[in-house]
Amino acid sequence: MLAPTETLEHLKGRLAEAIGLLPLRRPNGLASLVLELPRVPALAPVLPGPQFQFAHRDSNRLHAGYGVAAEWQAEGPSRLATLRGEAQILRSEWYQLDVDETGLQGFAMLGFAASPLSPTKQGAEELPNALLWVPEVALHGHRNQGALVLTTALPTSRDGLLNRWGAWLDRIVPAMTNPQPTPPRAPIALKRRGNQPEIAAWEQLVEAALAEIAEGRLEKTVVSRRLRLAADHPFQLDRLMATLGELFPSCQVVHLRREETSFVAATPERLLTQRGDEVEVDAIAGTVARAADPERDAELAEALRASSKDRHEHGLVIAAVREALSHCAEQIRVPTSPTIMQLRNAQHLWSRVRAKLHPDVDVFRLAELLHPTPATNGEPRAAASAWLRHAEPLERGWYTGAAGIVTPELTGELWVLLRCARLQEKTADLYAGAGIVAGSDPLCEWQETEDKLAAMLTALQFA
Numbered sequence: 001m002l003a004p005t006e007t008l009e010h011l012k013g014r015l016a017e018a019i020g021l022l023p024l025r026r027p028n029g030l031a032s033l034v035l036e037l038p039r040v041p042a043l044a045p046v047l048p049g050p051q052f053q054f055a056h057r058d059s060n061r062l063h064a065g066y067g068v069a070a071e072w073q074a075e076g077p078s079r080l081a082t083l084r085g086e087a088q089i090l091r092s093e094w095y096q097l098d099v100d101e102t103g104l105q106g107f108a109m110l111g112f113a114a115s116p117l118s119p120t121k122q123g124a125e126e127l128p129n130a131l132l133w134v135p136e137v138a139l140h141g142h143r144n145q146g147a148l149v150l151t152t153a154l155p156t157s158r159d160g161l162l163n164r165w166g167a168w169l170d171r172i173v174p175a176m177t178n179p180q181p182t183p184p185r186a187p188i189a190l191k192r193r194g195n196q197p198e199i200a201a202w203e204q205l206v207e208a209a210l211a212e213i214a215e216g217r218l219e220k221t222v223v224s225r226r227l228r229l230a231a232d233h234p235f236q237l238d239r240l241m242a243t244l245g246e247l248f249p250s251c252q253v254v255h256l257r258r259e260e261t262s263f264v265a266a267t268p269e270r271l272l273t274q275r276g277d278e279v280e281v282d283a284i285a286g287t288v289a290r291a292a293d294p295e296r297d298a299e300l301a302e303a304l305r306a307s308s309k310d311r312h313e314h315g316l317v318i319a320a321v322r323e324a325l326s327h328c329a330e331q332i333r334v335p336t337s338p339t340i341m342q343l344r345n346a347q348h349l350w351s352r353v354r355a356k357l358h359p360d361v362d363v364f365r366l367a368e369l370l371h372p373t374p375a376t377n378g379e380p381r382a383a384a385s386a387w388l389r390h391a392e393p394l395e396r397g398w399y400t401g402a403a404g405i406v407t408p409e410l411t412g413e414l415w416v417l418l419r420c421a422r423l424q425e426k427t428a429d430l431y432a433g434a435g436i437v438a439g440s441d442p443l444c445e446w447q448e449t450e451d452k453l454a455a456m457l458t459a460l461q462f463a
């Protein structure tokens with residue numbers, strides 16, 4: 001195996017050899033150079049500046065990006081259509097040079113806030129409403145194979161590019177070989193700095209949702225809350241990412257950062273995975289806690305499986321996913337009954353829905369059709385969005401939005417942004433929600449959000 005300095009020299013050598021093969025004088029578009037890595041880290045290093053990371057421990061997949069080679073932002077009801085238009089142009093103008101024949105290529109990050117409309121309440125994001133982002137450096141790892149993908153906007157000069165990309169390699173390659181950060185031995189004390197809404201206002205919010213349901217205007221809605229935590233030292237992002245990966249190996253661990261604020265999640269829920277003409281969607285709704293005692297834990301799971309309220313809540317998500325897919329796919333397959341997804345702090349009813357896509361359906365179209373599902377918004381969709389916009393006292397920002405990876409062919413995988421926090425120095429804002437249907441109890445739903453918040457809260461104690 002190559003030592004870190006040898007890896008750096010090797011990659012710089014490959015860069016110097018290959019740079020002359022790139023069409024740097026083209027008047028527009030992007031050029032990417034794919035360089036094979038002899039060793040792939042489980043996690044991408046956290047560096048200063050704009051970056052994103054998606055790490056999934058169980059499937060050994062890592063996608064990360066640093067710097068901005070190109071980006072497009074959009075807002076409003078046609079935000080995904082706008083970004084699709086940009087991506088279609090990009091697709092025809094993106095040159096990829098895979099000198100090491102890795103079969104890997106550059107990719108973009110697509111992400112968007114819960115609502116396409118501009119914020120009306122306090123606590124707005126630093127992230128734009130919707131963003132398509134091609135990083136200057138991408139790190140791609142799957143099992144033992146990995147690559148660094150360097151990307152530039154065209155036209156550009158050979159010498160300037162050699163310097164820029166060389167400097168990126170100097171920053172990233174040594175950082176990639178750093179040992180995994182060690183978490184503190186004992187959990188750090190975090191102070192609770194208040195909820196939005198507090199419990200009394202939450203009860204009123206749930207009662208108001210139940211009244212909408214009783215009057216037939218809504219069938220389901222998902223109300224959410226924010227918990228502010230304070231630490232006595234700035235959170236360590238690299239430690240947090242490592243801890244989330246360890247605690248939630250089946251979840252997608254996400255980090256998004258443009259400026260000062262880091263958005264971090266460990267989400268169990270995929271909005272969609274598109275592979276060739278196949279699409280997979282997670283329907284996850286219906287939740288109970290975990291119990292330390294295995295017998296009690298199994299009883300809880302059984303009660304969830306048998307609960308008609310939770311099955312109804314779950315069924316609404318399946319019906320909406322089915323309806324969304326009927327516009328772009330056929331052979332929609334839904335399991336006859338949901339299985340139980342067990343996470344450290346909660347267990348959910350889960351159905352994996354699959355379908356065969358019509359030709360020319362891309363990830364933007366799928367996101368537009370599927371998001372938001374009743375798992376995070378409600379049913380009917382438009383009525384639930386409108387009701388939440390006026391009734392929910394917090395700005396969700398990217399919580400319950402989605403983010404993931406888009407390939408140059410415009411396929412990809414997007415994750416619903418749940419079990420997440422916005423971090424700024426020593427402050428963390430955590431978000432969680434609960435689905436309300438007829439029969440929901442406000443205090444049980446509050447407890448459910450506590451269980452969901454516990455995911456990020458536990459991890460933050462080791463950051």
Ligand SMILES: C=C(O[C@@H]1C=C(C(=O)O)C=C[C@H]1O)C(=O)O
Pocket residue numbers: 222269284285286287348375376418419431432433434435452
């Ligand atoms: C809204 C959240 O989770 C969603 C709501 C669920 C429910 O109400 O049972 C379960 C999983 C998620 O789809 C959250 O984690 O904040």
